[in-house]
Amino acid sequence: MSNVCFIGGGNMATSLIGGLIAQGHAPESISVSDPNESQREQLIKQYGVNAFADCGPAMENADIVVLAVKPQVMKDVALMITTALKGFAKQPLFVSIAAGINLFSLQSWLGEKQAIVRCMPNTPSLIQLGASGLFANEQTSIVQKNLAETVLKAAGIVQWVQSEAEIDAVTAVSGSGPAYYFLFMEAMIDAGVELGLSRETASELTMQTAIGAAHMAKQSDVDVAELRRRVTSPGGTTEQAINTFESAHLRDIVKAALAAANRRSGELAQLLGEEEPSS
Numbered sequence: 001m002s003n004v005c006f007i008g009g010g011n012m013a014t015s016l017i018g019g020l021i022a023q024g025h026a027p028e029s030i031s032v033s034d035p036n037e038s039q040r041e042q043l044i045k046q047y048g049v050n051a052f053a054d055c056g057p058a059m060e061n062a063d064i065v066v067l068a069v070k071p072q073v074m075k076d077v078a079l080m081i082t083t084a085l086k087g088f089a090k091q092p093l094f095v096s097i098a099a100g101i102n103l104f105s106l107q108s109w110l111g112e113k114q115a116i117v118r119c120m121p122n123t124p125s126l127i128q129l130g131a132s133g134l135f136a137n138e139q140t141s142i143v144q145k146n147l148a149e150t151v152l153k154a155a156g157i158v159q160w161v162q163s164e165a166e167i168d169a170v171t172a173v174s175g176s177g178p179a180y181y182f183l184f185m186e187a188m189i190d191a192g193v194e195l196g197l198s199r200e201t202a203s204e205l206t207m208q209t210a211i212g213a214a215h216m217a218k219q220s221d222v223d224v225a226e227l228r229r230r231v232t233s234p235g236g237t238t239e240q241a242i243n244t245f246e247s248a249h250l251r252d253i254v255k256a257a258l259a260a261a262n263r264r265s266g267e268l269a270q271l272l273g274e275e276e277p278s279s
C-alpha cells in the first residue's frame with residue numbers, strides 16, 4: 001500500500017482522506033500536515049491518520065504528496081517543501097489540487113525534475129462520488145501516473161485530460177460544480193416552501209429528485225436532452241417551468257458562470273504564480 005501525504009488538511013483533503021479510508025486504505029499509511037491544531041485533532045479522531053504541524057515529518061516515506069492548500073499560500077508551502085525535501089533519499093510524486101496554480105509555477109518552486117500531476121477533484125470525493133481531472137508533467141512516469149490514478153479513484157471517477165488548459169475547464173465544470181447544484185437545490189427548496197410545503201418535505205423531495213435525475217442520466221442510453229423531453233408533456237406543467245427557464249436564458253447564464261470560473265483560474269495563475277517567458 002502506498003504512503004500518501006496531504007499538505008493542508010482542510011475541506012478537500014478531508015474529502016479525499018474519507019474516500020481513501022472508505023476504500024480500505026490503511027490510516028497509518030496516510031499522513032497530513034496542517035498548522036491548525038484543531039484541524040489535525042479532528043483528522044486524527046475521525047480517521048486515525050498521522051498528523052503533523054510541519055511538512056517535513058509528514059512527507060517522510062511518502063510515495064505521493066497531495067498539495068491541498070489554498071492557491072494563495074501555495075508558493076510559500078512549495079518553497080518550504082523544497083527545503084524539507086533536500087534531506088530525503090526518495091523524491092515523491094506531487095499532486096497539486098490547487099485551482100489555477102500551473103505546472104510552470106509548481107516546477108519553478110519544487111524543482112524542474114519533480115514529477116508533478118495537476119489534479120482537480122471535488123468535495124463529493126468524501127462519499128466516493130468525486131470526479132477528478134488529471135494532467136501530468138513530462139517528468140511523471142507511467143508508474144507514477146497509475147499511482148495518482150489509484151489514489152484519486154478511491155474517491156470517485158478519474159479523467160485524464162489532453163492539455164493543461166483543460167484542467168481549468170475541469171475546475172469550472174466539476175471542481176466548482178457541486179456548488180452550482182447546491183445553489184439550484186437551495187433555490188428549489190425555497191420555492192417549494194413558498195408553494196406551501198414544509199422545509200423538510202421540500203428538502204427531501206428536492207434531494208431525492210436530484211439523486212434520481214443524476215442516476216437516470218448516468219444509466220440511460222439516451223442523452224440528457226431526451227430525458228428532459230420525456231418529462232415535458234406537451235401542454236403540461238414541466239413545459240411551463242422549462243419555458244420560464246429558457247426565457248430567462250438559463251443556458252446563457254450557465255455558460256457565463258462557467259466562463260467566469262474558467263477565467264478565474266487564469267487570473268489566479270497570473271496573480272499567484274510565476275510568469276512564463278514568452279516564446
Ligand SMILES: NC(=O)C1=CN([C@@H]2O[C@H](COP(=O)(O)OP(=O)(O)OC[C@H]3O[C@@H](n4cnc5c(N)ncnc54)[C@H](OP(=O)(O)O)[C@@H]3O)[C@@H](O)[C@H]2O)C=CC1
Nearest residue numbers: 008009010011012033034036068069070071097098099121
Ligand atoms: N473546496 C473544494 O471544493 C475544492 C478545492 N480545491 C482546491 O483545494 C485546495 C484546498 O482547498 P480547501 O480544502 O477548500 O481549503 P481549506 O482552507 O479548507 O484547507 C486548506 C488547509 O491548509 C491549511 N494550511 C495553511 N497553510 C498551511 C501550510 N503551510 N502547511 C500545511 N497546511 C496549511 C489551512 O489551515 P488554516 O485554515 O489554518 O489556514 C487549511 O486547514 C485549494 O487550492 C482549492 O483550490 C480543489 C477542488 C475542490
Ligand SMILES: O=C(O)[C@@H]1CCC=N1
Nearest residue numbers: 098099171175176177
Ligand atoms: O472555489 C475554488 O476556488 C475551489 C476550486 C474548485 C472548487 N473550489
